[in-house]
Structures are given as C-alpha cells and as structure tokens.
Amino acid sequence: MPNRSPLLFDSHVHLDRLAAPEQEAREAREKGVGGFLVPGIDPANWPELLSTVELIPEAVAALGIHPLKGHLWSPEYLERLESLLQHPKVIAIGEVGLDRQAELPLSQQEGLLRHQIRLAIRQHKPLLLHNRGTTGQLMTLLREGGAEQVGGIFHAFSGSLETAREAIRLGFLIGVGGAITWPEASRLCKMVAQLPSEALVLESDAPDMTPSPYRGTPNRPSYLPLVANRLATLRGCSVAEIAHSTRENLSRLFPQFASTSLWRSELPHD
Numbered sequence: 001m002p003n004r005s006p007l008l009f010d011s012h013v014h015l016d017r018l019a020a021p022e023q024e025a026r027e028a029r030e031k032g033v034g035g036f037l038v039p040g041i042d043p044a045n046w047p048e049l050l051s052t053v054e055l056i057p058e059a060v061a062a063l064g065i066h067p068l069k070g071h072l073w074s075p076e077y078l079e080r081l082e083s084l085l086q087h088p089k090v091i092a093i094g095e096v097g098l099d100r101q102a103e104l105p106l107s108q109q110e111g112l113l114r115h116q117i118r119l120a121i122r123q124h125k126p127l128l129l130h131n132r133g134t135t136g137q138l139m140t141l142l143r144e145g146g147a148e149q150v151g152g153i154f155h156a157f158s159g160s161l162e163t164a165r166e167a168i169r170l171g172f173l174i175g176v177g178g179a180i181t182w183p184e185a186s187r188l189c190k191m192v193a194q195l196p197s198e199a200l201v202l203e204s205d206a207p208d209m210t211p212s213p214y215r216g217t218p219n220r221p222s223y224l225p226l227v228a229n230r231l232a233t234l235r236g237c238s239v240a241e242i243a244h245s246t247r248e249n250l251s252r253l254f255p256q257f258a259s260t261s262l263w264r265s266e267l268p269h270d
Contacts, residue, residue, distance in 0.1 A: 007034030008228055008243050009250055012095075012128065012155050012175055012203035013221045014038065015059060016049040024206075025056045028221035032243075034058055036221060039095040039128050039155075041066040043077045046084060053089050060257070062092035062128050070104035070112050078115055085123050091254050093120045094128020095155060098138050106134065110141055117145040120152075126253055127152035129172065135159045142170055151253060153201060156209065161191045168199045173249055175203040178211030178219060181230045193234040197245040202227055 010028070015021040015038045025036060036056065040049050040063040053059040063084055065073050084090060096116045098109050120127050129152060131138050142148075151171025156179070157164060164174055176192055179185050192200065202224055210219035211226040225239070232239045251257070 007247070008032055008202055008224050009035040009037075009247050010204050010206075010221050010224050011037045011153055011173075011201040011246075011250060012039060012177070013206050014041075014208075015056065015206075015221070016045060016052040017207055018220075021052050022055055024221055025059065028224065029058070031222045031225055033221055033224050035247075036060070037062060037092070037128075039092075040064050041095055042069045043072065043080065046080075050084070050087060050089070060089050060091045061087070062094040063090055064094040064096040064116055064128065065112060066095050066130060067097055067099040067102040067104065067109045067112070070102055070109050073112055078119065081116075082119055082123065085119075085125060090125075091257065092126045092128050092152065093123070094152070095130045096127060097130030097155075098132075098134035098141075099130060100133035106137070110137065113141060114145055117142070117147050120150045121146060124150065126150050127172075129154045130156075131159075135163055139163065139166060142167075142172075147171075153203075153253070155203065156205060158188060161194055164191060164195055164199075168195070173201045173253060174199050176200055176227060176231055177203045177205050178209040178215075178223070178227055180234065181211040181226055182215065183212070189230075189234050192231065197235070197237075197241075198249060200231070201246045201249055202231070202242070 010033055013036050018024045036059040038053055038061050040046055046063055053061045148170040153175050154167050154172045155175045157174045180189050204221045204224045206219040206221050211223050228239050228242050232242045
C-alpha cells in the first residue's frame with residue numbers, strides 16, 4: 001500500500017504569469033501541492049488565465065479588476081466579468097481591493113470595488129482581496145458593502161491582529177505566504193501564530209513574495225511547503241495539521257468543490 005503525504009493548496013498563485021505554468025504545476029505537485037487558485041488582475045489577460053487553468057486539472061480561477069489596473073476599467077469590462085463568472089472553473093472574484101500606489105484615484109478605486117462586491121453578492125462568489133496602505137478604508141467599504149454575505153480570502157494580510165480578527169468576523173480567511181519566512185517579519189509571525197487555525201490558508205503569490213532561502217529570485221508554487229513548514233513551527237503543530245486545516249477552511253469557503261477530486265487531502269506516492 002502506498003505511503004501518503006498531506007496535500008497543500010495554493011490559494012493565490014499567478015500561474016498565468018509563469019513561463020511554463022504546466023511544468024510549474026507538475027513540479028509543485030511533486031512537492032505536495034495539490035491545488036491552485038489563480039487570480040485575475042488585468043481584464044486583457046482573462047482569456048489567457050482561463051486557458052491556463054483549463055490545461056491544469058488541479059487549477060481553478062478567480063477573475064477581477066485589480067486596483068493597479070483600475071484605470072483601464074469600463075462598464076463593458078464589468079459586463080464581461082459577469083459573463084465569465086459562469087465559467088465552471090471560476091470560483092471567486094479577485095484579485096480586487098484598494099492600493100495607494102495605483103494610478104486610479106482612491107475614491108474611484110472604491111467605486112470600482114463596490115461594483116465588484118455587488119457582483120460577488122449577486123453571483124454568490126467569494127472575494128480575493130488586495131490591500132496596500134488602505135486597511136481602514138477597505139474594512140469600512142467591506143462592512144458597508146455587505147461583503148460578509150460572501151466572505152473570501154484576505155490575500156497577503158499584513159495588518160494588525162485586531163484587523164485580522166475583524167476580517168475573520170466578516171467571513172474572510174487570512175492568506176499566509178512567503179513573508180512569514182523573512183527575518184524582519186516578526187510582527188506578522190506573532191500575529192499568524194495567534195489566529196485560529198480555522199481562519200488561515202496558504203498562498204505562494206508566485207512569482208512574487210518569494211520565501212527564504214530563495215528570496216531575490218522569482219517565486220514558484222513548489223516553494224509553498226516552505227511556508228507550510230514555517231507556519232507549522234510558529235503554531236507548534238505538524239505540517240500535516242496545517243495541510244488539513246487550511247484545506248478544510250477552503251472547503252467551507254467553496255463548498256461546491258468540497259466533494260471533487262480537486263480537494264483530495266492526500267496524494268499517494270511510492
């Protein structure tokens with residue numbers, strides 16, 4: 001009888017931005033990563049993203065208009081987004097949010113995000129959230145917009161413990177990535193160690209947010225076990241427990257996929 005290894009799920013990975021996404025997915029599977037959620041950023045790249053996830057059985061997609069691409073948006077893009085959300089592999093809306101470094105003024109970013117929150121509620125799709133320097137505004141907008149009706153994942157969360165707990169109360173999971181392996185991330189590490197296991201998911205954010213010891217090079221989804229190992233150390237548990245709890249959390253967020261092969265908890269190996 002084969003041995004079994006716990007499977008990790010990468011809840012935020014830009015496979016469509018990698019040079020060889022099928023090969024990257026294959027190598028990640030060999031390292032114990034058994035699923036990939038690929039977020040959209042730019043409406044111009046939505047077709048390529050969908051083509052990528054169609055080629056990779058373990059991959060699903062989110063589509064959205066990222067705040068850094070918000071200056072390109074138009075009503076036609078939102079109509080197109082609503083249509084593409086019917087694709088069987090599109091399970092969320094994202095990556096969406098607010099960003100102080102974006103070209104689009106923050107007030108207009110807020111309007112765009114409100115549109116996408118309303119669409120998420122109408123289509124019963126969770127949100128993948130992006131935030132840079134706008135935590136207070138983002139949390140207010142989520143509360144006012146009724147985002148707790150769909151919840152989602154707070155990607156690359158770096159806020160306070162109090163804000164994390166508020167996000168969790170609104171139905172959002174906290175994305176934990178390569179930053180917890182960085183020496184200067186002691187505050188973040190302390191925060192994720194204190195959150196309930198029911199609130200955490202793993203993410204690589206490849207090709208960005210590369211974990212140590214590969215920092216300074218492009219990130220890869222096959223590096224996700226480094227994040228899982230560090231999180232297990234911080235929380236005083238096993239990697240198997242991290243794999244199990246983070247996948248269970250995603251199963252609650254995406255119940256329509258909980259009974260499919262995409263959510264297998266283990267992968268046989270020789």
